[in-house]
Amino acid sequence: MSAPVNHSALTLKVLAECSVTKARACQLSLPHSVVDTPVFMPVGTQGSLKGITPEQLENSGCQIMLGNTYHLGSNPGAELFDKVGGLHKFMGWKRNLLTDSGGFQMVSLVALSEVTEEGVRFSNPYDAKDMLLTPEKSIEIQNSIGADIIMQLDDVVSSTISGPRVEEAMGRSIRWLDRCIEAHKKTKTQNLFAIIQGGLDSRLRTICLNEMSKRNVPGFAIGGLSGGEDKNDFWKMVTLSTDFLPKHKPRYLMGVGFPVDLVVCSALGCDMFDCVYPTRTAVSTNPTSKYAIN
Amino acid sequence: MKFSLRSVSQRGGRLATISELGRHGDKTVTTPMCLVFTQAGTIPHLTNDMVQKLGKHAYPVHLPLPLLLESHEILQKYSNGIGDFLALKHHLLYLSVQDSTIRPPEGFNEKSFVSLWGRSGRLNVDVDKFMSVQEAFKPDWYQALCDSDAGKVGSRKRAHKSVERTLAYLDRCLEKHKESEVLRHSCIFGSIEGGSVAEERELSAKETAKRPVAGFVLEGLDTNGPLDSVLPLCENGKKEIIQSILNELPDEKPRILHGPLDPANILAAVELGIDIFDSTYAFLVTERNAALTFCVSPDTESMASNVGKLQDSCNLQRNLYETSLTDKIFKDDFRPLVVGCQCYTCTNHTRAYVHHLVNVGELLGKTLLMLHNLYHFLRFFEVIQLALEEGTFEKLQNMIATRHCN
Numbered sequence: 001m002s003a004p005v006n007h008s009a010l011t012l013k014v015l016a017e018c019s020v021t022k023a024r025a026c027q028l029s030l031p032h033s034v035v036d037t038p039v040f041m042p043v044g045t046q047g048s049l050k051g052i053t054p055e056q057l058e059n060s061g062c063q064i065m066l067g068n069t070y071h072l073g074s075n076p077g078a079e080l081f082d083k084v085g086g087l088h089k090f091m092g093w094k095r096n097l098l099t100d101s102g103g104f105q106m107v108s109l110v111a112l113s114e115v116t117e118e119g120v121r122f123s124n125p126y127d128a129k130d131m132l133l134t135p136e137k138s139i140e141i142q143n144s145i146g147a148d149i150i151m152q153l154d155d156v157v158s159s160t161i162s163g164p165r166v167e168e169a170m171g172r173s174i175r176w177l178d179r180c181i182e183a184h185k186k187t188k189t190q191n192l193f194a195i196i197q198g199g200l201d202s203r204l205r206t207i208c209l210n211e212m213s214k215r216n217v218p219g220f221a222i223g224g225l226s227g228g229e230d231k232n233d234f235w236k237m238v239t240l241s242t243d244f245l246p247k248h249k250p251r252y253l254m255g256v257g258f259p260v261d262l263v264v265c266s267a268l269g270c271d272m273f274d275c276v277y278p279t280r281t282a283v284s285t286n287p288t289s290k291y292a293i294n
Numbered sequence: 295m296k297f298s299l300r301s302v303s304q305r306g307g308r309l310a311t312i313s314e315l316g317r318h319g320d321k322t323v324t325t326p327m328c329l330v331f332t333q334a335g336t337i338p339h340l341t342n343d344m345v346q347k348l349g350k351h352a353y354p355v356h357l358p359l360p361l362l363l364e365s366h367e368i369l370q371k372y373s374n375g376i377g378d379f380l381a382l383k384h385h386l387l388y389l390s391v392q393d394s395t396i397r398p399p400e401g402f403n404e405k406s407f408v409s410l411w412g413r414s415g416r417l418n419v420d421v422d423k424f425m426s427v428q429e430a431f432k433p434d435w436y437q438a439l440c441d442s443d444a445g446k447v448g449s450r451k452r453a454h455k456s457v458e459r460t461l462a463y464l465d466r467c468l469e470k471h472k473e474s475e476v477l478r479h480s481c482i483f484g485s486i487e488g489g490s491v492a493e494e495r496e497l498s499a500k501e502t503a504k505r506p507v508a509g510f511v512l513e514g515l516d517t518n519g520p521l522d523s524v525l526p527l528c529e530n531g532k533k534e535i536i537q538s539i540l541n542e543l544p545d546e547k548p549r550i551l552h553g554p555l556d557p558a559n560i561l562a563a564v565e566l567g568i569d570i571f572d573s574t575y576a577f578l579v580t581e582r583n584a585a586l587t588f589c590v591s592p593d594t595e596s597m598a599s600n601v602g603k604l605q606d607s608c609n610l611q612r613n614l615y616e617t618s619l620t621d622k623i624f625k626d627d628f629r630p631l632v633v634g635c636q637c638y639t640c641t642n643h644t645r646a647y648v649h650h651l652v653n654v655g656e657l658l659g660k661t662l663l664m665l666h667n668l669y670h671f672l673r674f675f676e677v678i679q680l681a682l683e684e685g686t687f688e689k690l691q692n693m694i695a696t697r698h699c700n
Binding site for chain 1: 339341343344625626628638642643644646647650651653654656657658659661662
């Protein structure tokens, strides 16, 4: 279980374990502050949590929040973060930050994107510029943003897709994880998490779990779920993953979710969650919001 | 309500204390003062904990009636009054007839009713409806129903109508006010109308002064929004009209002038003898993503004077009271909005962050700007009082004029 080089800037202390389920209560110590898990991480996409000041957020008890690399990489941009010394300083948030890789937004928000072994190429609808997001580039931007937890660039496919593309994406995600690990410059202050892929196929998931847990990363995320798949398939993939993943490292279930899902997946052994649901719902009465839900 | 004049300076600016504030018996306010403008019942962009950070000067709150009118029935059921309903009950609540950030269209008031523009459009309000609203809302102060539509400039007939109707409304409001148990502790203000016709203005002022009102609102002076449409009071004879009105009004009652007046206009109005204003100016500046940066004391380094030293790429055209945070020049400017400002925004955040927020359309941008702008604007009123006390009012006027007026 111990590795020659310590790539971890966190410690996880399991405080209690449920005698019936796989749920556990932990203390996750990150560079900026301690986080009590299971934890729901609100999404502050563009360096702000929808109208709330960092002080109000702190007073609400939030210990960790998300920023989106795709958005922040465009505005204000990595260069500005280098100048100011990271997003924490830029927005005045003293506790923890987590950034995603930028990959999901590129695929979900952009009409025309193309994934190759090199990276994700797309044209930005706002300025029609061509951009290539590689594992190296994603880590570079995330290093500038300076979040306590950063995510590998993964090849994301919709959970409703089946066939060879799922296996291709799973294999590529492993190779991209290695490239991310190689590119990551700030291992003492930023924790790079791997993202388990494999769709709804337990064989593929198991291969991915096997391979990725050989890499010495501080934590793991379960990706490629919460994309509209049947709940009956969803929970099976979650529990398969948590059965396999090491107990002494945090498990982050990406994009989850609604209250019921949070309870169920905590029982299945997940520690960290994120979802735009609460913030999106709060602003959805605004007809001009581009994220208004029906 | 007790209005005690403390002093009247040579050039006319008045200092006063208002006490015996009904529900808030122990509190006092000093004038010249600024009412904190609300839109549909909230101080724009600010939650109550943010409002607390503005301190005691955010105590008097301005509730324009139009966007609250549709809550009439709900408030009747609620029965605890609008202050309680809006979680603003610890504030002094003043209910005005119109919303001074906009100019209502002309020609929609009739003899027995005034048109107010609510969320879903035009609402006709007669005295009975109006007083029923007051009884449901239970404000501390309220402006009696008034017709501020004086028609085309110079039109005597319509100006006269606005005076006559407003006096008629006032008398009926006063009758109902007297009979009302729930409005026992509320104060009613009369409005001076008459457009730009001097004789009508005099008539309105003389007659209104005879009524048992707590104070006066000077209406129909084209000081409503939008922002850039408010001309200096020295133009178009406004100053003279205001003077002629105030000559007929008793000294020992407060005078309110609504609308987004810029600092030079505020000072001109204070000099003439106006006591109470609203913060619509600070609000409208916020709405265009700008920060108030005019000098409020010799100690605070005005951002405008700073920026003036930078390159011409800076777009500061409109005027030098404010600075637009959309300007790319602030992308990596890590100083506060106004160096030396003690507001929450300036002590916790930077121009670069606020610029980013307004650039990407984040809600927090307006919140941080509104907080700073209100703080800055309320501080300006502190400075005005100080200048009147110290006898340096003229100096203040000169400073504002030379540093900030085009």
